[in-house]
Amino acid sequence: MTTTVHPSTPTLLITDVRLTDGTRVDVSIAGGRIAALGPDLPRTPGVAQEDGAGALLLPGFVEGHTHLDKTHWGLPWYRNEVGPNLVDRIENERHWRAHSGHDAGVQSLALARAFLQAGTTRLRTHVDVDTDAGLRHLHGVLATRDTLRDALDLQIVAFPQSGLLKRRGTGALLDDALAAGADVLGALDPALIDGDPVASLDLTFDLAQRHGKPVDIHLHEPGEVGAFTLGLLLDRVAALGMQGRVVISHAFCLGALPERERDALLARLADLRVALLTTGPAGTPVPPLKACLDHGVTLFGGNDGIRDTWTPYGTPDMLERAMLIAMRYGLRRDDDLALAFACVSTSAAHGCGFAAYGLHVGARADLVLVDTDTLAHAITARPPRKLVVANGRIVARTP
């Protein structure tokens, strides 16, 4: 059945693509939206037409957590000689930021464009704000957002990478960052980095409330200490009415707790509509995917840093991230691989609050075509993107 709701004149018709259930459809686009989706849509003279030739149609991908501002993407290789601890990486990076001449505007634009080419049309990026960098990285990424505003739906998290309480003046900088256009307030390990989980969380939620902005906290704290911090955080979500406006990134602790304790936390997360983000790290405890689904907790995916001073890994290909997440959770069945794809599509859009997302009439026309048999095939093979449409316009194609 074909539904048509959008009143504008069509601007693009993509013919003969397959949905993941095998249905062959056409897609009509008007005003940057999906205007119609169904078999044998009418050809309108003068409207640009693309022959999908039976390619698989996927929604534009969603990167739920990266750091565009810090990447070396496209630059000469950064030789990593960093020590093994979180603080080693933070210190090394702060030194590098101050001395390398790194340009967060140039680099974030290069990587954001690579994301678009590979089919990502919505992206949440955490941007370093600290007393050394000030708002320099934020201004660079704001410029990137502006440059790509017609194609890429970019959320900016003002992120205190060096800690919130440890360096006087960080709170004021975050205040400025939110006023300057950051969409989300970030936070980092209130106990193990800041050393005072109550004060750290109170300051974070106070800032977020004053600006009416959501929160995305990096919680690397393991096991019981992570669970303790998580409990304090959920108390504040409930007390301040922040339901549906908080993401917990990493949440390693949820992968290393006794099942009863873990499930009690998952039930609270579901009740407060707090979402979780994972990169699917291979050797680290992770929030349990299927238990999250069973409890109704949104779990979505992202790369974290891509080729920066922290990590040599990561690519702007969210199909690869879906594969890594699927491998981390030991998913092998086709229906299970679809859960991993949800992590970089519908669940990520839901968790981050990206509006009008999906393959339905009225959604923003963010589309990816790939030449694979099935969705599972697309995830494991990660083929070239035959066509990428962002906000109704073609932004990439592979001949």
Place this chain on the structure above:
Amino acid sequence: MTTTVHPSTPTLLITDVRLTDGTRVDVSIAGGRIAALGPDLPRTPGVAQEDGAGALLLPGFVEGHTHLDKTHWGLPWYRNEVGPNLVDRIENERHWRAHSGHDAGVQSLALARAFLQAGTTRLRTHVDVDTDAGLRHLHGVLATRDTLRDALDLQIVAFPQSGLLKRRGTGALLDDALAAGADVLGALDPALIDGDPVASLDLTFDLAQRHGKPVDIHLHEPGEVGAFTLGLLLDRVAALGMQGRVVISHAFCLGALPERERDALLARLADLRVALLTTGPAGTPVPPLKACLDHGVTLFGGNDGIRDTWTPYGTPDMLERAMLIAMRYGLRRDDDLALAFACVSTSAAHGCGFAAYGLHVGARADLVLVDTDTLAHAITARPPRKLVVANGRIVARTP
């Protein structure tokens, strides 16, 4: 310094490539061997010449453990609806083998060629031998070995995928397989599949001894039961003089033992020159890489199955496998990533016993050129292979 030892007339000169330490060299090839390696080698009129144009020179890659015979590579997507347990996968596959019309010869050749194209020049493949399949898969893979004999150094393991003791006649089939040209005797979980670790191991080692063949055992058995089986196995290696001729694939148990017990086993493994194989599985305990290195135990890498009824994952790109292994072990520093590359090159050649391997005069001329800054860059970016040379001949190039 340039060394020249090989007396034959050069057949190919590759100019201007970079070693991983940055040195610029030329490579002269004669009789399928590296005849000279050094800066500014003499140009011989009439000898084919390739301009490396500063590309990074790597040795041909080594796949230490795969299953060429079972892959669906190049076929329509296999929809995986298999249950979660090892026995589910074994039963599902046996049923599929009997009813799908799968041709192990055609499929192994397709995947082996894909490996060559991606730079793998040495490969150990485990081939199913059981009372249903008989030697059908073996004959298919023997034909592939013959077809590619000038390029791919292929080791065949006769592998009792359905267990050795459970199905009468399997031992006789393995006997036939070794007589028919299999290079290595395989084995599988003597306790948890065969149910009688002593009888299973005794039969395995008796067969191997009679044929003078090495052993490669799939040991998935976890924790303490795996350690128990491993101990029994090492007793037999010592008693029968099989030092340096045994590989233990997977060895998950070594990732889940108390450190003292683990280290005692690692010391025995080193003493008996028993090597370990890992795929770097994301969510499973693995033998500890650095502890293995500290003890002098060879740990190398492989894909295991590639796109078959067991798994939708895997590619014939050993740079990707090196990346996955590196991610599994949390390696981030450039010097650590070189350890992951060793898993798919020198360590795998050593563990499997592939002769004349490496980038030195006299070694078989198996070479890969990639356009990356560094080795770590090659592992994380996995770029197209600019040139692949196998046994002295060019087998692939990317324009």
